[in-house]
Every structure is written in C-alpha cells, then in structure tokens.
Amino acid sequence: MKRETYENIEIISLEARIDQDGSEELETLLQTCYEEGKYNICIDLTNVKHMCSSALGSLVRIKSKLNDKDGDMKIIISNENLMRLFQTTMLDKVFEIYESRRECLSIFDEYFERF
Numbered sequence: 001m002k003r004e005t006y007e008n009i010e011i012i013s014l015e016a017r018i019d020q021d022g023s024e025e026l027e028t029l030l031q032t033c034y035e036e037g038k039y040n041i042c043i044d045l046t047n048v049k050h051m052c053s054s055a056l057g058s059l060v061r062i063k064s065k066l067n068d069k070d071g072d073m074k075i076i077i078s079n080e081n082l083m084r085l086f087q088t089t090m091l092d093k094v095f096e097i098y099e100s101r102r103e104c105l106s107i108f109d110e111y112f113e114r115f
Helices: 020-035 053-068 080-088 101-113
Strands: 002-006 009-018 040-051 072-076 096-098
Touching: 009 020, 009 101, 020 040, 020 053, 040 053, 040 080, 040 101, 053 072, 072 101, 096 101
Parallel strands: 009 040, 040 072, 072 096
Antiparallel strands: 002 009
C-alpha cells in the first residue's frame, strides 16, 4: 500500500490481492487518514486483482465516516473482474468509480472549485 497526498486529497494505491491481512492494514491506514482530518480519499485499485469481503467492508465503513464530515471516497478501477465484483456486491451504487487517477482527481478538483 502506498499513500500520497495531492493537494487536499489522499491517494491510497493498492496492489495485487487484498486478503484478510491486507484488509486490516487498509482499515488502519484509512482510519489514520480520517483521524488526521483527511476527509477526501481516492482509492486506486488499478493494480488490484482481487479484494476480500472484509476489505470491501472497510471501504464502506470509512466512506460513511468521511461523508459525515462532508468528505468522500472515490475509487479507481480498470480491471474488469474487480469491476464485476463491485457490481455484484452493488458497491458500484455506493462509490463513484473512475477508470483513471486523472479522472478521479479532476472530479475532486471540480468539487473544490465550487467552494
């Protein structure tokens, strides 16, 4: 997992398979971002092939907390199988999903320009 900051957006990049151990690490990292007041997060799943259900649950839990603080979490998915997972679990209705980092960050930029 890699954490970067772009202006006031945290970018979390994940790789390969996110299993139970990876899920716990992800939850800790997202909770740290939240506690630091980083309420706008972009999750880059471009290089992820599979995510376990607990990792998906972590994303939903933190997104709910972020929304309570007028923040948001957006997802980048370019893998067709991973996209099917989000569609099957109906998480594509919960998260805004983008195909590239540039597209995801530009949506955040448009949001900030309005305020």
